[in-house]
Amino acid sequence: MKVGYEFSKESCEDPVMKGELLLLSSxxxxxxxxxxxxxxxxxxxxxxxxxxxxxxxxxxxxxxxxxxxxxxxxxxxxxxxxxxxxxxxxxxxxxxxxxxxxxxxxxxxxxxxxxxxxxxxxxxxxxxxxxxxxxxxxxxxxxxxxxxxxxxxxxxxxxxxxxxxxxxxxxxxxxxxxxxxxxxxxxxxxxxxxxxxWKCNCHLLGLKLWMEKFIYKGGVTDGITCASPDTWRGKDLLKIPHELYQPCPSPPDQVPSPAPQPGSARGAAPSLPEDRSALAECELKAKPRPANLRYAIATFIVTAVVCGIVGLMMLVATIYGCAYAAVTAQGHGGPLAPTNQPGKTAGKELLDSPAA
Missing domain, CATH: 3.80.10.10 (Ribonuclease Inhibitor)
Structure with missing residues (x-):
């Protein structure tokens, strides 16, 4: 009877559980x-x-x-x-x-x-x-x-x-x-x-500097490959030296007015390009790398020595000329007398003549 009781209990619980599941699903x-x-x-x-x-x-x-x-x-x-x-x-x-x-x-x-x-x-x-x-x-x-x-x-x-x-x-x-x-x-x-x-001109210099700092701090980037100008096409922006970036020009409002050309009408306003943004455009142009400091110092020293030698030679030539003039004057029996003073010459001839 006990077993049957347990069986009937389980048989009663199964429908309840099924009902709860059905209710939950509903x-x-x-x-x-x-x-x-x-x-x-x-x-x-x-x-x-x-x-x-x-x-x-x-x-x-x-x-x-x-x-x-x-x-x-x-x-x-x-x-x-x-x-x-x-x-x-x-x-x-x-x-x-x-x-x-x-x-x-x-x-x-x-x-x-x-x-x-x-x-x-x-x-x-x-x-x-x-x-x-x-x-x-x-x-x-x-x-x-x-x-x-x-x-x-x-x-x-x-x-x-x-x-x-x-x-x-x-x-x-x-x-x-x-x-x-x-x-x-x-x-x-x-x-x-x-x-x-990407246009790798002066406007991307700020981005280049930011990316260098970003990578230094552990950031990950796939980089920037230049599409223009032709000088840097296909180059990695981060590998272009800072020295090759020139400062961007002033905004159009700060560009000074050009001086009037000779013959132009007085008071005529200078003509400006229709596209003002063109004034702010700057193409990055390659320029020679800056000279080595030692090379520049050596060049300066050589130039100074050469200039010193030339100056010394000019000084020697001047001294030689003066000495030559003095020796020539002594060879003629006295100092050179100016020829454009007739009064003094006549007086000397009177003194040198015998007494009457």
């Missing part, structure tokens, strides 16, 4: 339905991730689960991001928008994403970025902008860059990069800059 299903999952996406409740990649989407789904932490939207056909495009997923930590057709990003596109740490925007059609675009991402750690058409980056993006550790802009159209932008990334450790149109 609750999870209801939560899944309430939170919603886009029709062409795959939602994973345990990892709180949503995969909407390769679905031909042209806009951000509006019915994303609010507890989503990771959102995959790569390999779609999204062209633009409006303001508050991700308002339905305020807890988002990782956002992948790679390989879309993004060309326009509203300055408020990422508003509300206070917890976002990883943002992937590679392989799109972005041309530039506004400095307000990332102001609402204070926790951003990794930003990948590679393989776009970006030709200009803002000078600074202020506090949102303080936590950034990875910054990638390789394979774009960048010619210059202000070191002020990099100085606003005190925590950056990985920097990817290759395959751009």
């Amino acid at each position: 609750v999870m299903f209801l939560l899944y339905v309430v939170s919603g999952c886009p029709e062409r996406c795959h939602c994973h409740s345990f990892s709180k991730s949503v995969d909407c990649s390769q679905q031909g989407l042209v806009e951000i789904p509006s019915d994303l689960p609010p507890q989503t932490l990771t959102l995959h939207l790569q390999d779609n056909e999204i062209h633009q991001l409006p303001a508050f495009a991700f308002r339905s997923v305020p807890q988002l930590i990782t956002l992948n928008l790679s390989n879309n057709s993004l060309s326009t990003l509203d300055p408020g596109a990422f508003h509300g994403l206070q917890h976002l740490k990883v943002l992937n925007l590679t392989q799109n059609s972005l041309h530039s970025l506004e400095n307000r675009l990332f102001h609402s991402l204070p926790q951003l750690r990794e930003l990948d902008l590679s393989s776009n058409n970006i030709s200009h980056l803002p000078t600074s993006l202020d506090k949102p860059w303080e936590n950034l550790t990875v910054f990638a802009v390789q394979q774009n159209q960048l010619q210059q990069l202000d070191r002020t932008l990099l100085e606003s990334m005190p925590s950056v450790r990985l920097l990817f800059l290759k395959n751009n149109l």
